[in-house]
C-alpha cells in the first residue's frame with residue numbers, strides 16, 4: 001500500500017507505469033496502519049486535512065481507511081457529477097446515517113430509496129416558495145420580539161453574545177413555524193440539548209460503532225438527557241395539537257408546518273404520514289432548521305461588524321426598500337446586496353462545511369478513474385468555496401461576487417445547501433428567514449467588534465461554528481434618520 005501510493009502521487013519523480021492499479025486508485029496519501037494516522041489527523045483538523053489533500057493530490061484523490069476505499073472530489077464538476085449525474089448510484093454513508101438516525105429517527109434526512117422518495121415528495125409540498133411565504137410573518141414576529149428587548153431603553157448600546165441571540169431567534173422561528181408557539185423558557189434547555197447532540201454526533205462519526213447509550217460512559221448521560229428533553233418538547237407540541245384536533249377538527253387546517261404535515265397526503269397513494277413519521281419530520285425540521293440558519297447568521301453578523309461599509313450599504317438598501325416597516329418575502333428580490341452578503345458569509349463559512357459522505361451502489365467512472373461499487377465519496381463545500389480558481393481572493397469578504405454582472409461562478413463551486421436530489425429541503429425557507437432576520441437587525445442596530453477582538457477561528461462540529469463566542473457591540477440606529485448614524 002505504502003509503495004503503491006508513493007508511485008501514484010503527482011510529486012513522485014518515478015514515472016508512473018500504466019498498470020491496472022492506476023485505473024482504480026487515484027493519487028492519495030500514504031495510508032499506513034489501516035489509515036489510523038490519517039483518521040486521527042482528520043479528527044484533529046478535518047478542514048485543514050482536506051485542504052492539504054487537495055493541494056498535494058489535486059481534485060480527485062484516493063485513500064484507504066481500514067476497510068474503506070475513500071475518494072475525495074474537490075472540483076465543482078466532479079462534485080456535481082457525483083451528486084447530480086450519478087445520484088441514483090449513491091446512498092449516504094451508513095455510519096453517518098446510523099449516528100443521525102438516533103436523533104432524527106427515520107426522517108427524510110436519514111431514509112433512502114422508495115421511503116425517502118415518498119417522504120421527500122410529500123414534504124416538498126410544505127416547503128414551496130408559496131408555503132414559505134406564509135411563514136414569513138411568524139419569522140418576523142420572532143425577530144421583533146428578540147430584537148426589541150435587546151438594548152435596554154435607557155442605554156444607546158449593549159454588548160451582545162450573538163451565538164445565544166441567533167440560536168434563540170432561530171429556535172423561536174422554527175417553533176413558531178412548526179407549532180405556532182414561541183420558544184420562551186423552553187429555549188435555553190433546547191439550545192443546550194441541540195448543541196450537546198451535535199457535538200456528540202460529530203464525535204461518534206469518527207468511531208466505528210456507537211456503544212449503547214445506557215452504558216455509564218463519559219458523555220452518555222448528557223446525550224440521554226439532551227435526547228429526552230428534545231423528544232419531550234416535540235412530542236408535547238404534537239400531543240397538544242392532536243388533542244386540539246380531537247376537540248375541534250378544523251384545528252387540523254392550521255397553517256403552521258405541523259398542520260401541513262398532518263394534512264399531507266401522498267399524491268400516488270392518498271396516504272398520510274404515520275404518527276412516527278410526523279414526529280421524526282418535526283424533529284428533523286426543528287434540528288436541521290434552526291442550528292444551520294443560526295450558524296449562518298452568526299458568521300454573517302461577525303462579518304458585518306468587521307466590514308462596516310458593507311453593512312451600511314445593506315442597511316441603506318433595506319431602508320430604501322422597506323423603510324421602517326417590516327420586511328416580507330415580496331422585498332427579497334429588491335435586496336440584492338443584503339442577499340449577496342449572506343451568500344458570501346455562507347461561502348466563507350458554510351454551515352455544513354462537509355456534506356455527508358456517500359457510498360457507491362454501482363461502479364462509476366469519474367475523471368477517468370474507475371470507482372468500484374462500495375467506495376466512499378466525500379465532498380467538502382469548504383474546499384470548493386475557498387478555491388482561488390472559482391473565487392479570486394478566496395479568503396476575502398467580497399459580496400459583489402454574487403451581484404448581477406459579476407464574473408459567473410461555475411455551477412457547483414458554491415454549494416452551501418448541497419446539490420442534486422438530496423439538496424437541502426429547507427433551502428428556500430432558510431434564505432427567506434435569513435434575509436428577513438438580517439434586514440430587521442440592520443434596521444435597528446449597527447454592529448461593532450469590541451476593541452482587540454481576536455480573529456474568529458472556525459471549528460467543525462456537525463455545523464461549522466466559531467471557536468470563540470462572537471460578542472458584538474450593538475448600537476441603536478436612529479430609525480428616523482438611519483443614514484446620519
Ligand code: HEM
Nearest residue numbers: 109288289292293296351352356416417418424425426430
Ligand atoms: C443556512 C441554513 C441551511 C443550510 C446551510 C443547510 C444545508 C443543508 C445541506 C448541505 C443539506 C444536504 C446534505 C447532503 O447532501 O447530504 C441539507 C439537507 C437538508 N436540510 Fe438543510 N440547511 C439549512 C437550513 C435548513 C432548514 C431551515 C430546514 C428545514 C426547515 C432544512 C432541512 C433540511 C432537510 C430536511 C434536509 C435533508 C434533505 C434530504 O436528504 O432529502 N435545512 N441542508
